[in-house]
Every structure is written in C-alpha cells, then in structure tokens.
Amino acid sequence: MNLNFLDFEQPIAELEAKIEELRYVGSDNEINISEEIQRLQTKSRELTESIFANLKSAQIAQLARHPQRPYFLDYVARIFTDFEELHGDRAFADDAAIVGGMARLEGRPVMLIGQQKGRDTKEKVRRNFGMPRPEGYRKAKRLMEMAEKFKLPILTFIDTPGAYPGVDAEERGQSEAIARNLYVMAALKTPIVSTVIGEGGSGGALAIGVCDRLMMLEYSTYSVISPEGCASILWKSAEKAPEAAEAMGLTAPRLKELGLVDFIINEPLGGAHRDPDATAAAVKTALIESLERLETIPIDKLLDQRYERLMKYGNYNE
Amino acid sequence: MNWFSKLLPSRIRTETSTKKSIPEGLWDKCTACGAVLYRAEIERNLYVCPKCDHHMRVGARWRLDHFLDPEGRIEIGENLKPVDALKFRDLKKYKDRLHQAQKATGENDALVVMQGQLKQIPVVAAAFEFRFMGGSMGSVVGERFVRGVDRAIELRAPLICFSASGGARMQEALFSLMQMAKTSAALARLGRHGVPFISVMTDPTMGGVSASLAMLGDINVAEPNALIGFAGPRVIEQTVRETLPEGFQRSEFLLEHGAIDLIIDRREMRDRLARLLAMMTHKPTP
Numbered sequence: 120m121n122l123n124f125l126d127f128e129q130p131i132a133e134l135e136a137k138i139e140e141l142r143y144v145g146s147d148n149e150i151n152i153s154e155e156i157q158r159l160q161t162k163s164r165e166l167t168e169s170i171f172a173n174l175k176s177a178q179i180a181q182l183a184r185h186p187q188r189p190y191f192l193d194y195v196a197r198i199f200t201d202f203e204e205l206h207g208d209r210a211f212a213d214d215a216a217i218v219g220g221m222a223r224l225e226g227r228p229v230m231l232i233g234q235q236k237g238r239d240t241k242e243k244v245r246r247n248f249g250m251p252r253p254e255g256y257r258k259a260k261r262l263m264e265m266a267e268k269f270k271l272p273i274l275t276f277i278d279t280p281g282a283y284p285g286v287d288a289e290e291r292g293q294s295e296a297i298a299r300n301l302y303v304m305a306a307l308k309t310p311i312v313s314t315v316i317g318e319g320g321s322g323g324a325l326a327i328g329v330c331d332r333l334m335m336l337e338y339s340t341y342s343v344i345s346p347e348g349c350a351s352i353l354w355k356s357a358e359k360a361p362e363a364a365e366a367m368g369l370t371a372p373r374l375k376e377l378g379l380v381d382f383i384i385n386e387p388l389g390g391a392h393r394d395p396d397a398t399a400a401a402v403k404t405a406l407i408e409s410l411e412r413l414e415t416i417p418i419d420k421l422l423d424q425r426y427e428r429l430m431k432y433g434n435y436n437e
Numbered sequence: 438m439n440w441f442s443k444l445l446p447s448r449i450r451t452e453t454s455t456k457k458s459i460p461e462g463l464w465d466k467c468t469a470c471g472a473v474l475y476r477a478e479i480e481r482n483l484y485v486c487p488k489c490d491h492h493m494r495v496g497a498r499w500r501l502d503h504f505l506d507p508e509g510r511i512e513i514g515e516n517l518k519p520v521d522a523l524k525f526r527d528l529k530k531y532k533d534r535l536h537q538a539q540k541a542t543g544e545n546d547a548l549v550v551m552q553g554q555l556k557q558i559p560v561v562a563a564a565f566e567f568r569f570m571g572g573s574m575g576s577v578v579g580e581r582f583v584r585g586v587d588r589a590i591e592l593r594a595p596l597i598c599f600s601a602s603g604g605a606r607m608q609e610a611l612f613s614l615m616q617m618a619k620t621s622a623a624l625a626r627l628g629r630h631g632v633p634f635i636s637v638m639t640d641p642t643m644g645g646v647s648a649s650l651a652m653l654g655d656i657n658v659a660e661p662n663a664l665i666g667f668a669g670p671r672v673i674e675q676t677v678r679e680t681l682p683e684g685f686q687r688s689e690f691l692l693e694h695g696a697i698d699l700i701i702d703r704r705e706m707r708d709r710l711a712r713l714l715a716m717m718t719h720k721p722t723p
Contacts, residue, residue: 282668284667285677289668289686291694293666297617301621302653305622321645322617325614325618329621329622343645344605367523367610432576432579433577433612
C-alpha cells in the first residue's frame with residue numbers, strides 16, 4: 120500500500136518499506152520471518168504513535184491537505200443512503216467545487232452541502248481544487264433555503280483552501296455570495312451542523328459554516344487565512360508558514376480550547392486516510408449525536424442560541 | 438547632509454533639512470493627478486481633488502464629523518478596547534502593533550460608531566479607520582458594529598456604514614473570521630426589524646469586510662473609483678497569471694457587474710443618502 124508519506128513521516132515510511140521487503144523475501148523463501156515482520160509492525164505502530172503525539176501545527180496543516188485524505192463525497196458514500204445530488208444556482212452555472220443534495224442518515228432525510236476537491240488531475244481541475252465560485256455559494260444557499268422549507272436538518276462539510284480568487288469570481292460577486300450566506304444561515308429555521316473534514320480556509324469555508332454545532336476532525340484546520348498567505352503578509356515570506364500556522368492556532372484542539380469549536384472527532388492512528396471507513400464511522404456517530412441533541416430544542420430557542428453564540432465571538436476589554 | 442550643515446547647531450539644522458519645495462501644512466498634492474492644491478481648499482472640498490475629482494482617503498472621525506449633523510451625536514462602544522488574547526507575534530507583537538496604531542490614529546480600534554442625525558433624520562453611522570491596521574476587522578470592530586446595529590433597532594433609526602478595510606485582522610486569527618458571521622447575523626436581525634441599512638464602500642473595501650457587512654446593504658453605495666473586492670488584485674494576478682483589466686475591482690466595474698446600486702460623489706453623500714432614507718422610512722424629503 121502506498122500511503123504517500125509526508126516528510127515528517129519518513130521514519131515510518133522507511134520501516135514500512137522494510138516490512139514490504141521482508142514480505143517479498145518471505146513469499147520467495149521458506150524461511151519463517153513472520154516473527155520479524157510482526158516485530159517491525161509493532162515498532163512501526165509505536166513510532167507512528169510517538170510522532171503523531173507531538174505534531175506541530177504546520178504538520179497538521181499538511182495532514183489536512185493530504186492527497187489521500189477522504190473528501191466530502193467519500194464520506195457521503197460511507198455515511199448516507201439515497202443520496203441525490205442537486206445541481207445549479209438557477210442563475211448562472213453549476214459549480215462542481217460545492218456539492219449539495221438530499222440523502223438519508225439512518226433513515227432520516229437531511230440536506231448535505233460540502234466543498235469537494237478532486238483526486239486526480241482532471242478531477243482536481245473540474246472541482247477547481249475545492250475553491251468555490253459565487254455560483255457554488257448561491258447553489259448552497261438555494262439548497263439550504265429548501266431544507267428550511269421542508270424542515271430538513273442541514274449538514275455541511277468544510278474542505279476548501281478558500282473561495283476562488285479569480286477574475287470571473289470577482290465579476291459575479293464573490294464577496295456578496297459569501298456575505299449573503301452568512302446573513303441567511305444566521306436565521307435559517309432548521310438545525311445546522313458543520314464539520315471541518317480537511318482545510319477550513321477563511322471566508323470560503325465560513326460561507327457554509329454558520330451553524331448550531333461546529334465539529335472538526337482531529338487533523339483538520341480552520342483559519343482566517345492560509346499559513347502561507349499569513350506568512351507572506353506578516354512575515355513578508357511564505358517560507359515562514361510554519362511559524363504562521365503556530366501563531367494562528369488553526370488546529371482542532373487549540374480552537375476547542377478557545378471555545379470556537381464544539382467537538383473534535385478523533386481520527387485513526389496516522390490520520391483519516393489510513394482508515395477512511397473508521398473515520399467515516401466516527402463522523403457518522405458524531406452527526407447522529409449532534410442531530411439528536413439539536414432536534415430536542417424548539418426551533419425558536421435554537422435560533423436564539425445560534426444568535427447568542429455568534430454574538431459571543433470575540434475578545435475585548437471594556 | 439553636507440559639511441556645512443554638520444557644523445550647524447541641531448535646531449538650525451532641522452529647519453534647513455526639512456525645508457521642502459512647498460511649505461508644510463499649507464499646500465498638498467493630489468495623489469492621483471499631482472495637482473498642487475491649497476490644503477484649506479481640499480478640506481473645504483471634502484478631500485476630493487477639485488481638479489480631477491479623485492476621492493482621497495479620509496479618517497473615520499473626520500468622515501462622521503462631516504456626514505452627521507453637528508447636533509446630538511453620541512458615540513457608541515467607545516470604551517471597548519482590543520486585547521491580544523492569542524499572544525500573537527509575527528515580526529512584531531500584536532500588542533505593539535496595537536499601541537503603534539493607537540498612537541498614530543488616536544483611536545483605540547478601527548471602527549468608530551455614532552448615533553446622530555442626518556439632515557434631522559435620526560441615524561446610526563459607523564466608519565472604518567483605515568490607518569488603524571488597514572481598517573482590519575477584529576473583535577472590537579465586530580462588537581462595535583453589533584452595538585451600532587442594536588442601537589439602530591432600539592431607535593428604529595437607519596444604519597449607515599462607511600467601510601475602508603483590508604479585511605479580517607490576521608492577528609486575531611479565527612476570532613476575526615467569526616466577526617464576519619457575527620456582523621452579518623446582526624444585519625439579518627436589523628433586516629427582520631425593517632430598519633434600513635445603507636453600506637457605503639470607500640477605498641479600499643476588501644476581503645472579510647467586503648464579504649460580510651459591506652455587501653449586505655439594502656442599498657450598496659460606493660465612492661468613485663474605490664477598490665472593492667474579495668481577493669486582492671495581487672493574489673488574483675498570481676492565480677490567473679495574467680495582468681488584470683483596467684479598472685478591475687473599481688466602483689465603476691462593480692456597478693457595471695451589478696454588485697452595487699450607486700456611485701455617489703462624497704460632496705453629494707449627505708443629500709442623496711438623506712433623500713433615499715427619507716423615502717425608505719416614509720418621511721418627507723429633507
């Protein structure tokens with residue numbers, strides 16, 4: 120299995136390569152080396168545990184963008200049934216960087232919205248690397264308003280480097296599209312649960328992230344600007360991205376500590392891509408629990424709570 | 438500095454070395470057309486160049502001072518002060534950047550909000566101070582804005598906001614991003630109460646401010662030739678790898694693409710906003 124190891128995982132990669140080699144030799148020869156393989160596997164697991172116990176923010180940012188990390192549709196396939204994708208903003212186009220549609224979660228109908236990245240080059244381009252244009256946000260708004268009309272809870276999945284910074288996006292009002300979603304979501308009369316599954320990149324993420332309950336996968340990130348962007352503005356050099364990542368505190372545990380995130384969904388050892396099924400199962404459990412909790416609250420009270428929650432964001436002296 | 442000025446006592450030296458071609462304080466140059474202008478005349482003209490109509494950037498307090506009627510002004514949220522909750526440090530400490538900005542502007546954060554009157558219509562007006570860390574939106578800006586909204590609802594008085602901002606304040610990290618959601622939610626509440634909001638975008642209105650409160654006006658107005666957009670022109674140029682068209686992300690471009698209702702010259706701002714607000718609130722023409 121090619122796990123596509125990141126730089127800080129190189130010691131694990133070397134061990135795994137050794138194990139593969141032994142397996143190859145083992146199948147060729149009659150010498151019993153299974154004991155040796157087992158020993159090395161234990162060592163590999165321990166090494167992974169120790170490396171992953173002390174990850175730096177910049178390393179977590181790498182994991183959040185891991186090329187094999189499960190994307191929105193990988194979770195849809197594992198968690199929901201009856202998924203029907205619904206397309207288009209009814210005004211300009213269908214943006215493939217945002218996917219939306221209805222599905223069932225353990226039988227109950229829900230509205231799903233999420234940013235979608237592509238796996239291979241062609242798909243990456245089609246999905247615009249998960250960077251939505253205004254029509255994507257407007258499609259999301261249309262589907263969320265429909266969910267309100269038919270009393271479907273909304274589950275959003277955040278995974279974007281940010282809203283697309285392009286000429287066409289500006290021409291069609293990227294700012295307004297994002298702002299309008301913030302405005303609308305603040306008062307939608309249906310429960311909203313948002314889960315950051317990869318990169319939570321700035322306003323482009325928040326535009327589907329105003330919610331009653333915010334969850335983050337253990338190795339996802341959420342920040343006001345990318346570490347590279349922050350570093351090139353404040354440090355005048357994109358190479359200072361690791362420092363910027365640390366300073367901004369974009370990881371799940373740090374954001375939970377600051378009271379900005381409600382719940383962290385643990386990932387399998389080595390990250391979500393090592394075991395997408397187990398990760399999806401954990402996400403599913405967390406979503407069901409969240410909905411059960413939110414659905415006991417009368418809708419007016421839920422909206423008051425959502426408003427209070429938004430008003431509480433911030434630190435100042437008076 | 439030549440050998441002669443080195444010999445002079447320092448007081449005299451300062452005088453000769455700061456000597457400029459035009460006396461400091463009396464004359465100024467238009468940053469757009471380069472015309473040399475009499476400073477009192479520029480100010481009388483509301484910092485619009487009398488030669489080329491270029492709208493120069495103005496401070497928040499000056500803006501409100503020249504927008505509101507002189508009577509009955511009450512500042513809102515002036516006691517709110519920023520804190521460095523994250524102990525953020527880039528090349529400088531956030532704390533030091535704040536001190537520096539406070540010293541340079543005399544403000545303690547980048548938004549000034551006031552209750553007052555516009556041609557006798559009770560209003561709440563807010564203005565961004567661009568010189569305060571690029572008018573960036575952090576917790577204090579968000580909270581002051583919300584308090585302005587609350588006051589507007591309480592008085593059933595229209596809200597007007599003059600934005601001038603580079604976007605979210607990075608030094609407050611995710612807290613600053615959340616100000617986008619906070620201010621937008623407050624505007625949604627204002628809307629449910631049927632109280633008008635006019636957003637006036639001035640040069641520049643970018644990033645998180647444009648992608649939240651600034652684009653949410655019942656009426657979106659811009660001053661002429663203001664830079665308004667989500668992503669900065671340099672970021673876009675790096676993404677698309679081509680030079681941007683002339684006038685891209687300027688007020689006139691936004692008007693053409695349907696993002697704003699009107700472009701209003703600063704010298705007409707009071708009259709025309711008062712006229713619009715009077716219609717929106719069923720009052721006689723002021």
